[in-house]
Structure formats: structure tokens, C-alpha cells
Amino acid sequence: MNEGMRRVQVLLPFPGEGLFDYRVPEAVVPGQIVRVPFGRGAKLGIVWSLEADPSVPDERIKAVEAVWQGLPPLVSADRELLEFTARYYLAPLGEVVAAMLPPALRRRKREPRTAKPDTGGSAMPAGLLPELTPGQRAALEAVPREGFSVTLLHGITGSGKTEVYLRLIADCLARGRQALLLVPEIGLTPQLTERVRARFSSARIVCLHSDAPASERSAAFVAALRGEVDIVLGTRLAVFAPFVRLGLVVVDEEHDPSYKQFEGVPYSARDLAVWRARRWNVPIVLGSATPSLESWAACEAGRYRRVALSARASGQPLPTIELIDTTQTSAEEGVSEPLARAIEETLKRGEQALVFLNRRGYAPVVCCGHCGWVSRCPNCSVNLVFHRDDGRMHCHHCGHREAPPRACPECGALDLRPIGRGTQRLEERLQALFPQARIARIDRDAVKTLPQWETLLEEVRAGQYDLLVGTQMMAKGHDFPSLTLVGVIGADAGLYAAEVRATERMFQQLMQVAGRAGRAGAPGRVLIQTEFSQHPLFRELAAHDYAAFAGRTLAERRALRLPPFAFQALLRADDEALEPALAFLEEARSAARSLAASEARPIRVFDPVPMRLVRLARRERAQLLVEGDHRPALHAFLERWAGALRELPHPRSLRWRLEVDPLET
């Protein structure tokens, strides 16, 4: 070994464990960012451990290419975050570190230049602060500023949760600490971003999200590693941003499923944020008008504190929620007479109305009325959705598009019909009902980029539209001062879906979208069209009683031993055909049964079944669920099972992955 050099393990972004031995100068410490030769190229990595494998002969160990000495080493708390993530989600460490190191930084050949000494201007809030409501004051008093604690800030829509976050962040910055603020989707929350920037105009703020330019993400990572950042604001991937003086974590809209990563390592950013806060021994605030039942149950169990904001900051009452029973009233082309009348009255008063339909496109399927043929995706087990704007049929799962056939492929009939209703068709209907109204359709087809979205939000606020037709994009934290009526169409789908969290999602979505009504001036009104007006969910919704909904649903889940009263992991396998996927899962089940038998606590191993959406992008998919009532026992089992799974032979074309705490089973 060369003079002054030592052998260390370096963690590289790699589809596997990712730990490789290299020689580094003696002075190098764990956490140091290094560039190392790898294969015919080079990789960026993190010095992981000073323990290296002595069995490998020295001459086979390469020296690192460069130590990026201008960058401080990643602190141990954040190295442990990577280790925890790998352990908890049973993912190889090399894949976890890939989630942390921004791709653009990994491609750099040279170390980023040392930034000019940053004096870090005053991080004090700018301008006149709005007066706090009594609820906000009480909430601020209730959240501890030091030490680890989890607070669920349950604030009704429009109650001013953001102001509470901003005050907490101000306190955190005043103590010279850094704050992490996670939001579900940056594109959907430009208002929040603006407010943070406006409030802390001289603070160093970085925005981390997957749509940010690669160079920006890379620069943000470097700045964060150097501690030259006061506030990290970002989507789920920001949970891996490095910190030096973390003092506060805030997770806004903590119930939002977009905190869950689906590709690569399937982590939950909200859950990792809680772990991180505990490791840094700092407070974390989870905010929502409709908390996840996991967080609600944690409050009931006394693990989280609960702080309620139960009045709207504007002093406005919550909107009234009424049901329109579509078994009694016909709804021509989806819009019932009472809803049409309410829209007309709203428009007459010069106020805005929103009609919510969480289905984009023109019609969810094209059918032949003569033989029953339906437009199916050639790659997936779903129907193709007809879109009016480009006149094509789209698969919303794999992206396949094709022109609608001129004649039915089965019987040759020409009269094919779009059946059902998406936002485009609803827009057409509303325009026919209200020819004078200026209508904006707000869904992922109409709004594709962040600037488009920001412009549209601005135009809506400026009153350039009278009537909005929107999907769940409209349901998240927006303030539209003249919006006073919300109509909901096609909400029933969630009521009887065979999915544990379907009603939870439905309730959250309806409550959020209802919360758009009447936030500023006039009182709001919400009309929901449903065939199931007697369902308790609607009663709880009309009473704005989240606690009743949560109580009833948690009781059901407890009785059925479903999450959060049981812990789950889901093994999914997919292949070109279903049989090999099921066969692999059968083997996996045998392995699981024999391992589970030796566990002290019961692990329930279910049968392999085809997934509901069995065919996706030409792959046939099946799944196997395992459950335990005790998390450590389940994890002990999962670690051994994952090891056994790696040894299981399978066709090359088969892929499998194990997901801990799946959101959908």
C-alpha cells in the first residue's frame, strides 16, 4: 500500500449493495465525497467505512481519482438515514444513495468550485406579519421548538396552516438552524413556494423537485451539504437533502399519496421525515385537513401530539355540503338539474363555480353498440380513453395512443360511441348549458408545464374565468377568492372499490375539493352528486366531521386487522406471461411459510394472486401479501425472506420487487 494511503469502503450509486474498496489518503473521513475509477469510467461516491475487506489483495484495490475536499463530509446522521432506508425498505444501499446524489453532480468530472464565502444574509421574516388567529396562536404554543416530537397539525381547509409553518420556520431560522419543508407536488403548490420566498426574502432557500433543472438540483445539493442553505423546500426527494444544522421538519398535506416513491426504492418520504427528525432530535410537524389514518391512529395511541385548527383564518364558515341523489334526479350528460341551477345562480352573482370530476379525457371508453366491442389497450388490461383534443385514444397507464378505428374491429359497424364522461366531455356539456360562461378546464392534458399552471392559476384568481372543470389538480391547497360553488360528479367510484384506502382517499379528496369553496368573500356551497346518499361517509363529510370518519374507519380497520393495525409488505412479480410470475410467487410463498413458522410472532402469508390491473405495458403482474401485527417481527421475517428471495431461481425475463408499507394492495 502506498505511503499515506489507506483502504476504505466507498458507497457508489449502483444497482446493488454498492460498496467497493478503494485507496484514499489517510486523512479522509467517512462521509467524504470522492470520485473513483469504475469499470471504464468513473463514479461519484461517498466514503462509507474505514473498515475494508482485508481478503482482497492490495494490488487489486484502485486509488480514488479525486477527493472533493471543498465539500464537507456527509454528517453521520444523514449517512444513517441512507442505512435506515436501505434496511427498512429492504433495498440495496447502492440504490438508496442513487436517490440522494443528484444525477448532474454524479456526471461532473471536477469538484464544484468553492462558492464565494457566504455571509448568509439575515434570515429574518420580511414585511409586516399577518395577525394570528387564536387557533394559530394556540397551535404555535403547542408545538415544541426543541427535541424530537411529532405534531399532527389538523387544520381544516383555509384555517391558515401555512402561517403556522412559516412562524415555526422563522423561530427555527432565528436559532441559526435549518428547516426542511416537504410538499406533495411543487407544481401544484406555487402559492406556497411564493409565500415562503416572500416571507424569508433574504434567507437562502433551495427548491428540490424532480422537474427542477438537473444543474439546479446539483447546485442545491452542494449548497445544502456545505450548510449554505436555510430552507429546503421540496417534494419527496428532498427528504434526502443533506443537512448540517437541521432544526425543524414540516410535511404539508401529509396524507398525500405522492409522498410515496413508486419507482426504484419504494420509500415514504413522510415516514422517512419522521425518522430523520427523531435522529436529529428535532420537532416535526405533519399538517393536513384530512390526515392519513396512520397519523391519526398514532395520535390516538399517544405517539403523536394532535393540534387542531378548527376555524377558518378568514372567519368564514366552512362551506355547506349538500347531496344530490342521482337515483331520484336524473343527471343528463352528467349534470343534474339542481347542480345546473346552482351554477347558473353562481354565475349570475358574478362568482366562480368549479365542477370536479376526477377523470380526464373525453370518454373513458369507446364502444360498439352493435357487438359490444370496447377499446382495450394492447399492452395493459385497461380501456383506452378517448381524447377530443387530439382525436386519439390514450392508455392512461402505459401511454399507448392510437386513432379510433373507423369501423368496429369485431363487426365492422361504423357507429362507435364514446361512453361515459371525462373532463373534456363535461366541459362540452357545461359550455352548451352556459354558452356565455368562460370555462377553464384544469387537468393534466390542459396544463402540462409549471409555467402554464402558474399562469392559469393567476388568470383564475384574476377572474378571467367563470366556470372551472377540474380533476384532483384542483383539490390541493389553492385559494380562489371568488370561488363559491363546488359541484362534484362521479365521486361514487371510491365507495365500493376493493382497496383498503379507497374510502380514505375519497373522503380526503372530497373534503379537500370542498375546501376550495368560499375561502374569502361569500360563503361557499358544495353539491355532491351521488347514488349512495345514505352512506355514512357523506354524512360525515356534510358535517365536516373528519374525526367521525376517522373513528369509524379505524374501527373497521381494527376489526379486520388492516393497516395501521397490521403491517404489510407486498411482493410483486411480473413477466411476459402470468404463469411464471405466479410460479415465482408460489416458490416465494413456500419459502415465506417455512420462515414464518420459526418466527415467535404470527406472520400471515397470503396466496399469490394476479394484480387487479394484471397486464401493464405488456407485462403480466401478480402479487403476494404478507402481514404481521408487530412491526419488528415482520421486519425480522422480511430480512430473512428477502435473502431467500434473492436465491430463488427465476426466468431472466421475470422481475420482482418487495414493497414495505404498500399504499395499494
Next chain:
Amino acid sequence: MCNRVELEGVLISSRGLRYTPAGIPVFEGVLAHRSTQTEAGAERRIEFEVGIKSLGECGLRLAELPLGAVIHCTGFLAARTLKSRTPILHITELRHMEGKEHG
């Protein structure tokens, strides 16, 4: 199997024009027929109404006709839908005989 209908009648109702996803115009309406026919050696008066559907060029022409227009058409019978098996007349050829003025 033979399925050819030749019929004259008055256009008495129209559901207007719609288009298939592929952009083919579809006309649907009702045709009223009134005539004298011979049955078992005896003349008799008959009356009926029949649902009509017409696609493409022919459908466009039908859509332009005023209600009350008398047309001579040929076509075939087909079930109204998968569920409703009563036939309607699909018109494939059309001749406009006479008609009321618009209004």
C-alpha cells in the same frame, strides 16, 4: 342473407348530427310512412313509424333536410343496440322527393 329495404316516408323527427370518435357523421331520426298496399287480394291503408340511422355522406344530407321532407331511401335493417333487438332502418341511399319549406 338478403336484407334490403326500399321505403318512402316523411322525416318527422331528428336527433341531429353527432360524430363517431373517428369523425364519421351519424344522423338519427324517425321516418313516418303512409301508403296503400295490397294484402291477400285486398287493398288496405297502412301507417307506421320507423327509427332511422344514417352515417357518412348520406347522414349529412339527412341532417340538412327540414322535418316534413319526403324522402325515398334504400338501406338495411339492424338491431337498435346490443340490448334492444328491435330493428331500425339504416339508410344508405337517399333521394329527396319534396318537402315543406323550412319552418
